[in-house]
Amino acid sequence: MKIPREILLQKHEAATPQLDQVWSEVASVAFDNNAVPIARPFLVNAWHELFWSYRRSWSGFAAVWAVVLLFNMGRKTPESTMAAISPSEMSQVMAMRMDQLQMLAELGRPVPESAPKAPPPMPAARDPKASNEHGHDNQIFV
């Protein structure tokens, strides 16, 4: 009479020699070159768990970002924009630019001292009702 555990283990006892071979393979893989990570520091562990295990995925992301960056840089290069303008258009642009600078210089010129002074400001319009009241006052005083 046996318990289920004994029956189960007895059934698979024939696999013991193969399991011993498994151990030799485990030992060669796990203990070779001190491959056992013993109490790894947190940062090293995080590096292995978060980055190194997924290095192919991270490399893929990096490649995609590099391509996007190169694409954006290629679109915004000023030299390429300037090269697209012909020499005649360039001279027109330069002439317009010179005109703009001249106008700016004129606008920013200081005012000369000999220039006539600006007239004094006009007095504010008086209220007709208020003027009548003043009129009566004048009559009394006269």
Next chain:
Amino acid sequence: MPRVAEPEPLPVAQARAGDAGAWSILFKRYRLPLYAYVFELARNEQTALDIVQETFIAAVRHIGGLRDDAKFSSWLFGIAHQKCVEQWRRRGRDGLFSDELIDQSDDGADGPVETLLRAEQEAGFFHLLEQLPTPQRSVLLLYFIEDFSLDDIARVTGAPLGTVKSRMHHAKLAFKKLWEENRQ
């Protein structure tokens, strides 16, 4: 059912420190129970050997993640169980481990599970085991082989405790039913 007695304390602390001799002792202790568990789930000798190998390599590499040395056994079986699930996923048989059963309390219907088996009943025992759905077979095997508690089985299989209770309950009922049908 008697608890699985350990003749001497297992050198888990030494194994944690990277002692190859300690790992050799642990391998000798668990190689056959682990192989039996994996084989009865995978039903393939080479697959079972591969999973045992992968399990121990992973255990050596990740023993730093084991918080409690006393839980080494369930931790090791948990790795093996995950390897089995991965194997099933690779073969497109994911549903085998994911079926949920209605949670029911264990009514203590022990019956043949705790009984001793005569020699002529052994073949029938394996025949009955094969007929159980994989999740129920898994909890029953863990109970038979290592006498794991329901908590330990939940830890090994990664299933909630209620699900494990339900699976154990259904496994025992199914086993009892099949057992009685075979006796008639």
